[in-house]
Amino acid sequence: MERILIGELSKHVGETVSISGWVDVRRDQGKMVFFDFRDRSGKVQGVVLPASAAMDIAKEVRNEYVVSVVGKVNKRPEKNIVADRQNGDIELEILQITVLNESEVPPFDITTDTSVVDENVRAEYRYLDLRSERMQKNMRLRSEFIHRCRDFLYGKDFVEIETPLLTESTPEGSRDFVVPSRLNPGKFYALPQSPQQYKQLLMTAGFERYFQVARAIRDEDLRADRGFEHTQLDLEMSFASMDDVMSTVEEMITTVVESLGYTIKQKPFPRISYKDAMETYGADKFDMRTPEEKEKGILAYAWVVNFPMFEKTDEGGWTFTHNPFSMPIPEHVDWLLKGENIDQIIAAQYDIVCNGFESGGGSIRAHKPEILEAVYRVMGHSKEDLEERVGHMLKAFKLGTPPHGGLALGVERNMMNLTGESYLREVQAFPMTRGGQTAVMNAPKPLSDKQLKELGLKVDKKD
Numbered sequence: 001m002e003r004i005l006i007g008e009l010s011k012h013v014g015e016t017v018s019i020s021g022w023v024d025v026r027r028d029q030g031k032m033v034f035f036d037f038r039d040r041s042g043k044v045q046g047v048v049l050p051a052s053a054a055m056d057i058a059k060e061v062r063n064e065y066v067v068s069v070v071g072k073v074n075k076r077p078e079k080n081i082v083a084d085r086q087n088g089d090i091e092l093e094i095l096q097i098t099v100l101n102e103s104e105v106p107p108f109d110i111t112t113d114t115s116v117v118d119e120n121v122r123a124e125y126r127y128l129d130l131r132s133e134r135m136q137k138n139m140r141l142r143s144e145f146i147h148r149c150r151d152f153l154y155g156k157d158f159v160e161i162e163t164p165l166l167t168e169s170t171p172e173g174s175r176d177f178v179v180p181s182r183l184n185p186g187k188f189y190a191l192p193q194s195p196q197q198y199k200q201l202l203m204t205a206g207f208e209r210y211f212q213v214a215r216a217i218r219d220e221d222l223r224a225d226r227g228f229e230h231t232q233l234d235l236e237m238s239f240a241s242m243d244d245v246m247s248t249v250e251e252m253i254t255t256v257v258e259s260l261g262y263t264i265k266q267k268p269f270p271r272i273s274y275k276d277a278m279e280t281y282g283a284d285k286f287d288m289r290t291p292e293e294k295e296k297g298i299l300a301y302a303w304v305v306n307f308p309m310f311e312k313t314d315e316g317g318w319t320f321t322h323n324p325f326s327m328p329i330p331e332h333v334d335w336l337l338k339g340e341n342i343d344q345i346i347a348a349q350y351d352i353v354c355n356g357f358e359s360g361g362g363s364i365r366a367h368k369p370e371i372l373e374a375v376y377r378v379m380g381h382s383k384e385d386l387e388e389r390v391g392h393m394l395k396a397f398k399l400g401t402p403p404h405g406g407l408a409l410g411v412e413r414n415m416m417n418l419t420g421e422s423y424l425r426e427v428q429a430f431p432m433t434r435g436g437q438t439a440v441m442n443a444p445k446p447l448s449d450k451q452l453k454e455l456g457l458k459v460d461k462k463d
């Protein structure tokens with residue numbers, strides 16, 4: 001018999017149908033056995049009546065067994081209708097149960113909110129955790145968010161392009177994860193902290209509008225809202241001003257979150273200078289919602305602009321505040337080229353904040369070699385050093401790179417805003433634990449002697 005989704009059952013009242021899914025709950029009342037079944041589309045109650053041929057098997061089946069069930073869809077009597085529940089007005093009279101797979105007793109209850117369960121246990125059994133209603137909802141919302149962003153960007157002529165994971169270090173201000181090269185012993189790739197340089201090179205390549213749902217991998221201290229891996233909705237546009245990038249992103253966010261049923265506090269998004277933000281909120285990320293608005297899940301977006309381009313290092317030199325590829329605002333390009341008023345140079349940079357998180361950021365980029373050269377000069381790098389670090393970018397800038405700029409949205413931070421979750425792990429399928437252990441699988445772990453030999457590596461024992 002053809003499988004019917006549980007969410008479609010109410011269209012089949014009076015018919016005998018087949019469903020497949022998991023046993024969500026089983027309640028044995030002696031003469032009758034009640035079940036809630038669950039599939040991707042929802043839940044339904046089923047009952048095995050005293051004379052049913054399915055009674056013997058119903059006594060054996062336990063929670064989380066995978067089953068297919070043949071049953072008759074009955075309308076419930078008026079007094080038994082549960083108005084606020086999906087399929088609350090129907091019930092499956094179970095005629096036959098086939099066990100597709102058994103399940104041991106799960107190590108924690110997945111029919112309730114699992115956020116209270118020990119983090120390491122959740123990570124070890126993440127696939128069970130993901131079965132819970134809240135996690136299903138979060139992951140499906142994440143998928144829908146990405147889907148709608150994609151639709152929007154395709155509609156605006158953006159091209160989706162993947163960039164390499166095994167690459168050279170890109171300076172995003174964090175530590176790299178590195179991968180040894182077997183073919184080149186003693187040499188290493190870096191995993192990308194972002195696709196920054198490749199996306200700029202795609203502008204040189206003439207695509208004009210690029211986006212990617214990209215993994216960004218950074219060896220940073222782990223926090224509630226930060227993991228080693230996060231996903232960015234990464235985009236770049238040629239011939240675009242700050243306003244062009246900001247309004248494209250603002251339109252995308254507005255279209256997507258409103259279509260998902262959310263309310264935005266203020267449109268267009270207010271723009272606040274970095275200086276005012278620091279003076280008003282003491283930080284460049286802030287929450288503008290009233291307690292009532294927090295309650296209602298309203299989204300308060302704002303742009304932060306006019307960031308200083310450089311900040312002092314501990315050693316008294318200068319370093320970039322966002323990334324070294326940003327351009328100063330047009331009025332300050334001259335200062336940069338002459339190396340004057342470094343502390344006053346404002347970057348053509350914009351961050352987007354929402355409900356207390358920095359949910360994205362970007363800038364208009366240097367597209368001429370002399371600008372990037374000047375940035376590295378200010379940071380105290382020699383010509384050779386510059387060549388070594390970004391020589392490939394300088395080369396591309398000399399081969400017809402158009403003016404361009406872009407932005408990356410942090411997918412997890414945006415999802416935390418949409419779901420109201422306070423931890424990154426609630427919106428990622430297989431997050432790491434705070435100790436940096438992978439979910440379900442056992443990494444990091446030592447390499448075998450054979451692997452080490454092949455890679456030309458020796459490990460110093462750390463005590």
Ligand code: ASP
Pocket residue numbers: 172193194195196216235323361362363406407408
């Ligand atoms: N690559 C930047 C980042 O990861 C975003 C951007 O400037 O587009 O923060």
